Amino acid sequence: MELRQLRCFITVADSLHFGRAAQKLDMLPASLGRQIKLLEESLGCKLLVRTTRNVALTQDGERLVVAARDILERVDQVETVFRETLRERRSIVRVGAIDSAAAGLIPQLLPHFRDAYPDVDLQLLEQKTIRLLPRLLSGRLDVALVRPPELKDPRLMFRPLFHETAVVALPASHPLAAQSVISVDDMADEPLIVPDRRSRPHSHDLTMKLFIEAGLTARVAQIAEEKQTIVNLVSAGLGLAIVPRWASRLAVGGVTFVPLTVPAGSARNKLALSAVWLRDTRDPARDGFLDVLDQQLENLAETA
Template identity: 35%
Template sequence: METTIDFRLIRQLWMFLAVAEEQHFGRAAKRLNMSQPPLTEQIKVLEQSLNLRLFERSRQGTKLSPAGAAILPAVRQFAGQAERLEQVVREIASGQSGVLRIGAITSSMLDIVPSLLSALRKSYPQVTMLVQEIDTVEGMPSLERGDLDLALVRLDGDEDYGMATMPLTEERLAVALPKDHVQAMESRVKIRALADEQFVMSARQVNPLYFDRLTAICRSHGFSPRVLREVRSIASQIAYVSCGQGVALVPASTQRLAPDNVVFRLLRERIMVRTAALAWNPHRHHPLVDFAVSWLGSRHKVGAAKP
């Protein structure tokens, strides 16, 4: 079925957004570099085509109608996507061959992402790579919307996330302790010895499965962790430990983030956790994603990709 882009509708939606945000036709017209009468006329045409009344007009001013308020979030999302499209077009027009958007949790930005970017630049010197820090919980929705092409997140378990995933790294669990903690004298710490401690944990809202996995590990060893703080990153966990605000169960490699007054001790029990996984949308083909999946898959052998 052949479709065409209704550029008039797109322009009218931009006008609607301007009026909705300015709450004044005159200010919206100035923002759009046009006079007010044509703006008013185009909003009327939009209302007729949608069969909706979008604004309530009175002597006190202009405000959104219930219907206008209902469509505003979707129009704002459209506007953001249009701006991203415009950016891509400008980059391609200037001689660049493509754009890859990568979202990553903090720990992956410290190890996996730099080497991946280096490999991409070597093979695709004209590509533009945009990296942003995300929480695990943001990864899948951003991939589904098309805001990201790749997400490096922490996926502990074999849940069906609706995206293609590939485990990358798995590490032994350690405990971060204040340097003067009694357990800091031990070469390895039994997890049961932490039963009376206050814990700084990665927030459940950031990564529910990982939070539940750590609490389940504690319960399997006879105690429920007393969570004093829930934070958004491993770096924050270590910072709170540094301030004497508890202990933290963290991957062993994050010892490189520790200040002098924090020590890491492996748990005596060999407990492994997945620390990074690659996720991408299999319904959105991107040749640079194919390269990244192949390159990372050849260097990390934790598990097979899951479609």
């Protein structure tokens, strides 16, 4: 008799339906039936009566339901106690990060953080800014690395870090791929792939404002959301894209990344990165993460 078999049995007993029970357990009905059969064989009795229309508990099945619930409840209590004890022994810092920070900053920062705080685990969640900020407010994250919004919630503390470098992703066979740098004027008549503004307003606005500041109209050929998708579309020859420099680390063949010359202006600040956390809160693990971030900030900014 195994705990997994007992959990399967309890789920069937609660629903009296193999299909619904299997769906709840995220397994095939045939696999669920096999677990019940193994349980019956180990106990030497019939637990369920199954027909084409319904499922019912036998007398032995009704007795086992009570005992199985008690066993599983005790097991869950033991697991909870040990998890809480482990959490007390080993601190955890829950870090949220936008894709550029998750791919470019965290891998460089993590070794330094582990050296300084070997007893602190770092849990990373990669998401967009609009989804990370609510998680900070609800307490599901301790700190996040985000694009600072234009309207900042006063309940959050923002610490500016640096501005990421913008580059142009273009097909390797494109005539502009041979240039050492590319200007917005060079892309005047080129089809562009830009992020969806609803989910990535900063990256979207960077492209739009660079063209506006140059007195040009962006020729948007395709809207996409994820950086990987955008670079793949560039590889397919559907257009050019202005992306953060970290995107050049994506393993996509047939794409060249060329530095973009960005004139002084408001668009330069669109790729700003900030650390943010809940104001007026104390958390040693989070503060340790921020300390290491401050110590490594100059080196991180040089590669951004």
